[in-house]
Amino acid sequence: MKNFSNYNDYSKKENLKFASKAVHGALGCEPLTGAVSFPIYQSSTFRHPELGVTTGFAYSRLQNPTRQELERTLAILEEGEYGFAFSSGQAANMALFTWLNPGDHMILMDDIYGGTYRIATTIFGKYGIEYDFVDMTDIEKVKAAIKPNTKLLFIETPSNPLMKVSDIRALSDLAHSIGAIAAVDNTFLTPYFQRPLTLGADVVVHSATKYLGGHNDIIAGAIVVNSKELADHFTVQLKSHGNGLAPMDSWLMLRGIKTLPLRMEKHNSNAMKVATWLRNHPRVEKVYYVGFDDHPQIEITKKQTSGFGGMISFAVDSIETVHNILKNTDMVMFAESLGGTETLVTYPTTQTHEDTPEDVKEALGITKKFLRISVGIEDPDDIIADLAQAMK
Ligand SMILES: Cc1ncc(COP(=O)(O)O)c(C=O)c1O
Structure with a gap:
């Protein structure tokens, strides 16, 4: 049996496949006692043996053994060097x-989670950081938006909520050619289906509240990078903002990650069935789903991902149908968020994209007849039957 002498004796388990890495994490089991379920180190501070000697831990705002195990597991799964676990996806974006x-410029995907839009416009805009929102599915539009001071391309793919797919490799190459970095919000597909760092991106960011946590029970964020310079930046941010994920929530995410491959497969197959059914429903005008053969960027999807995920958006025929769905579904719940075991239906215009200006939403197609569904892992027949009775 391996002798676990300390917390730095971890393995990247490069010989293992993704599902085994997800189950076994970094240290895998706890080094002191051999506990198979990595413990929740509910301690704010750590005793030192003597002056100048440390166990590797000092104070949980800086680092905590449970968070460290999670961060290393995230890095292993994203195939990066350094992982960071934040108190929310928004905290991770703030740190990014x-x-x-001040004086720098960033280009962000035009169709993007409303909270990220808010961070860019209301917070960083105020500190003199310039921004432009561009449809990144068209690389020529991104090239046209580049300025001498462009330092960051922020890519969300598939995008929330219109499911547009951007070419991570091409955009990362473009960013590097102008001395900028490329960051990818990988919330929708997770490292199980898409690993942006392997496609050239510099930063991968997550709302880990979603599929990584997977059970609608935590709010969390994650970042993984390869460069030491970026890693030092995020270490300082975590230490200074104090926005690291708490031990209990770190443990819940570690537990969620163990079943990530199983859940993602089921989300994926359920979503394909629900999307196909929705597409044939007389009250549905348009379905946005990256797995359709006629999705505008299906070739890029096939090139850079190994699955389609569990997210679907759709436009219906009337406001009345919107009301019927939100009021009459039984098992399917009208609630914000996504990526959990339960199927949730969301109304982006007043929920996730509440703070995105009306004209921007209208131009994108996030209208009052537009809904988003996060397909859970229930029996797909039950999801479809529930939607069918609500839409009668
Ligand atoms: C794609 C995406 N990125 C980031 C976030 C923000 O994450 P959180 O809600 O965990 O702060 C969300 C939240 O819905 C999201 O959908």
Whole structure:
């Protein structure tokens, strides 16, 4: 049996396949006692043996053994060097944008989670960081938006909620050619289906509240990078903002990650069935789903991902149908968020994209007849039957 002498004796388990890495994490079991379920180190501070001697831990705002195990597991799964676990996806995005200095410019995907839009416009705009929202599915539009001070391309793919797919490799190459970095919000597909760092991106960011946590029971964020310079930046951000994920929530995410491959497969197959059914429903005008053969960027999807995920958006025929779905579904719940075991239906215009200006939403197609569904892992027949009775 391996002798676990300390917390730095971990393995990247490069010989193992993704599902085994997800189950076994970094240290796998706890080094002191051999506990198979990595413990929750509910301690704010750590005793030192003597002056100048440390166990590797000092104070949980800086680092905590449970969070460290999670961060290493995240890095292993994203095939990066350094992982960071934040108190929310928004906290992770905040830490990312502080990479920029006043006077810098960033280009963000035009269809993007509303909270990220808010961070860019209301917070960083105020500190003198310029921004432009561009349809990144068209690389020529991104090239046209580049300025001498462009330092960050922020890619969300598939995008929330219109499911547009951007070419991570091409955009990362473009960013590097102008001395900028490329960051990818990988919330929708997770490292199980898409690993942006292996496609050239510099930063991968997550709302880990979603599929990584997977059970609608935590709010969390994650970042993984390869460069030491970026890693040092995020270490300082975590230490200074104090927005690291708490031990209990770190443990819940570690537990969620163990079943990530199983859940993602089921989300994926359920979503294909629900999307196909929705597409044939007389009250549905348009279905946005990256797995359709006629999705505008299906070739890029096939090139850079190994699955389609569990997210679907759709436009219906009337406001009345919207009301019927949100009021009459029984098992399927009308609630914000996504990526959990339960199927949730969301109304982006007043929920996730509440703070995105009306004209921007209208131009994108996030209208009052537009809904988003996060397909859970229930029996797909029950999901479809519930939607069918609500839409009668
Ligand atoms: C794609 C995406 N990124 C980031 C976030 C923000 O994450 P959190 O809610 O964990 O702060 C969300 C939340 O819905 C999201 O959908």
